[in-house]
Amino acid sequence: MGRLIRMDRSGHSTLADWTATDEKAYDAAMEAFRRELDEGYIAVISEGEGHATQVTELPIEAELVIMRRPIAGG
């Protein structure tokens, strides 16, 4: 099962869940995903120490997609 979460002021919020066989749930997750991208979030799939992949499309097979805010030099 895939999960789309957003890191926010509450710690994190789950935006959508989907399975590879549930097209309707995936479409809803895709819609939420695009909405977050439009708001300036960046989508990342963590792959353990030293590795993460940024994505601009929601991978149906992903287990966890994380939306993060941009970073900047302080």
Added chain:
Amino acid sequence: MEAATASLPELASVPWRSREDAGSLRRRAQLWTFFTTVHVVPFLAAAAGLMWLNPLAAPVAFVAAMHAWIIPELYAFRGASVVRPKGGNEGGEKVAQGFLGDLLGHDARELQRATGLVVERGRLGVWLVGESGALLVTSHRRRVHCFCVRATDRELPPSDRIAHLLLALRSDEEGFATVANHAFAGASWRVRRRLDREMRPALARALQTSVRSLPQPSTSV
């Protein structure tokens, strides 16, 4: 099929910066050594000269020697400050702490809870990621580079701020070093003395890891 992007999108906000790599970091470290020497040597020479000319000038010589000591200390203090906790929204911290823990292995999670810093191995060296900055321990003469960098939302819980930086670092290490502001580079002992006491074990772990397991620094093409 998902479209994956290799470079940090945040690089677009700093188009004037060239991408950091092992070579550019080495040059930065050399420049810091040079400028520290340039600041320190004249004061030490003045102190010695005054004492040679007239021992009665000892108080003035002492002040000059103090300048030679304090300038590198101030630089190191500035560098170590990048990982000091900044406080802020503690409301969601418990949830954020759990989420950050899920991104880490067992040892890194325990160390983060004890020290507030995440240890992360990269190609450039071993990173220590805090709420609003990161330290990079390189294998080259065990220099520590201090980077000031943060998530743009300042109201995030502290652990979420660390998770933001960690995910950006994992996505594009060199891009992360480019987006971040380089605050200091110097000897590890100099930074260690200016770190909060509870953070020092994290630096010790990073130094051990950098000696044990780092690959040779890659050269950019």
